[in-house]
Amino acid sequence: MMSNYIRELHPQDLWNNFYRLTRIPRPSGHEEKIRSFIADFGKNLGLETSVDEVGNVIIRKPATAGMEMCKGVILQAHLDMVPQKNSGTLHDFENDPIETIVDGDWVRACGTTLGADNGIGVAAAMAVLEATLLPHGPIEVLFTSDEERGMSGAIGLKPGLLKGEILLNLDSEDDGELCIGCAGGVNGTMSFSFNGEAVPAGYTGFSITVTGLKGGHSGVDIHLGRGNANKIMNRILFEGHARCGLLLASIDGGSLRNAIPRESIATVAVPVAGVESFLDALSVVSGKIKDELSLTEPALCIEAIPAETPEMIIEEPVFVKLLKAVYACPNGVMRMSSEMAGLVETSTNLAIVRSSHAALTIECLLRSSVDSAREELQVMISSLFDLAGARSLFDKGYPGWKPNPDSPILKKMREIYIASFGKVPEIRAVHAGLECGIIGGTYPALDMISFGPTIRYPHSPDEKVNIASVRKFRDFLLEILGKVAIER
Structure with a gap:
């Protein structure tokens, strides 16, 4: 069932808002439309609304009568989404809406990312903000910008803007878990x-x-x-160069x-006399890679298609340096946590390998x-x-x-979860970047926690959100706001 059917799901207030978000393009770095929409949303409710200099939107809702002296709560979510699509899917993330499908639960x-990360939180x-019957203390909602690309909204948030004492980050992805810590990160760019050199005589083109x-x-x-598409492609190019003198365009x-990285494409030049050797080498190395990844990546496809012979190639000495450096570059889990079982402590993602007219760029997180x-x-x-x-660079x-196991809001939310759902929530940290670390650096007195519904495969076209968990998430949030207001 397509698109607007999600407006009939329960709770309708949340799903109707999420549907409205899917109509507004909001990839990271192109948030003008969603920022304007959210600012107008707050103003149309008659609420104090502001946009700061880095594009964060802050909306304040006064406490209900008799709750004015309760602790102020900040709800925090990010406006942008990761733009990823399957090859063959025609979608312009800067202009097209996200088309949704209700698929069972x-x-x-x-064929694209859903934007449940972090659209459900938004x-x-x-x-x-719309609710009229909810008892609550003072509420601020911080909608941050550009989270997925570098957290520049949270980084640019100025001291003194927020007044609340408790921050609820709505950007976690597992129902039944309360998150109290996350990893930090740094972006690396190597070039x-x-x-460029003219293609030698006697070469023909292939697209891999x-x-x-x-x-x-x-x-x-x-x-x-x-599988990492950049690592796989590098392995193929390395073998092609070693076996038949393949050159990279x-x-x-x-x-x-x-x-x-899910996909990689390379245009190469292969000696005409070495085409058979190249195709044999490709078949052998592709078979090995597919065997290695048969359980985790059953749909992996590696192809080499004849193409026009490129006019220019990357000079061979630099190409060889690239091959060896990418081969040696670490990727994946480096160390598991010794403090929390099952948690990754340190990792790196070889995210991008790209050529321009005069440079080869490699990017890692x-x-x-x-x-x-x-x-x-x-x-x-x-x-x-x-x-x-x-x-x-x-x-x-x-x-x-840094986790705080003695957090007062953690204690209160644990009690509320047990009373509401009859089971103990899992307390954990995540190996992902949440804005709590950055915001906490600017506002060190905040008591923070992160939670959310069950979202699977974020940052990929397989992203999906569990319908039942969304209702639990919303009910839990409302219960927290009521209880925190009553029990300062």
Whole structure:
């Protein structure tokens, strides 16, 4: 059942708001329309609404009568979504709405990311702002900008804007879990300069594609052993160069730092006399890769299709440096946490390998809940690329969120969850970047916690949200607001 049917799901207030969000394009970096929509939403409710200099929207709702002296609660969610689609799906994330499908117990999109991350959190906050019968203390809603691309909204949030004492981050993805900590991260960009050269005589062109991978969130899903399109493509190119002298004209792998790369395409030149050897080598290495990933990536597709011979190639010495550096570059889980069972401590995602007219660029996202471990991984990667002759740049990154097991709001929410649902919630930290660490650095007195409904495969076209968990999430949120207001 398509698109507007989700408006009939329960709770209707939340799902109707989520439907409205799916109509508004909101990929990271292109949030003008959603920002305007949310600001108008607050103003039309007669609520104090402001937009700060980095594009965050803040809406304040006064306490209900008699609750004015209760603790102020900040609800926080981000406006943007990750734009990912299946190959062959015609979708313009800057202009087209997201088409949704009710698929049994789940809602998903039609060949694209759904935007439940973090659209469900935004829709829940909107429902709270609209509610007329809910008893509550002072409420602020902070809708942050550009979370998925670098958390610039949270980073740019100024001191003194927020008045509340408790922050509820609505950006977690597992029903029954209360999140009290997350990893910090840093983005790395490495680049090789090159001079284009004319293709030697006696060469022909091929287009090599790696498709069909699951991808996923580079923090939440990094431990699942999924294929990395950039690593796979590099392995193919390495073998082709070694076996028959394959040369690289262009490459475009991955699209976002925080998504495990699902696809890569390379245009290459192969000696006419070595075409048979190249195809044999491709068959052998593809078979090995597919065997290795047979359980995690059953839809992996590796193809080489004859193409026009490219006019220019990347000079061979630089191409070889790229091959060796990408082969050696770490990717995936580096260390598991010694403090929390099953939690990844440190990881890196080899997210993007891309050529332009004069440069080869490699982008990674390094995550860790231990700052020193993240710093060591940064030195490791920069040392590798320095030795290969590349230039390495790392941004300032963002801090992790240190767990506070003695948090008063954690204690209260645990009690409410047990009373509401008859079971004990799991208390955990996540190997993903939440804005709590950044916001907590600016507002250190905040008591923070993160929770949400069950969302699977975020940052990929397989993203889906469980319908029943959305109702629990919304009911839990309303119960928290009422109880916190009563029991200061």
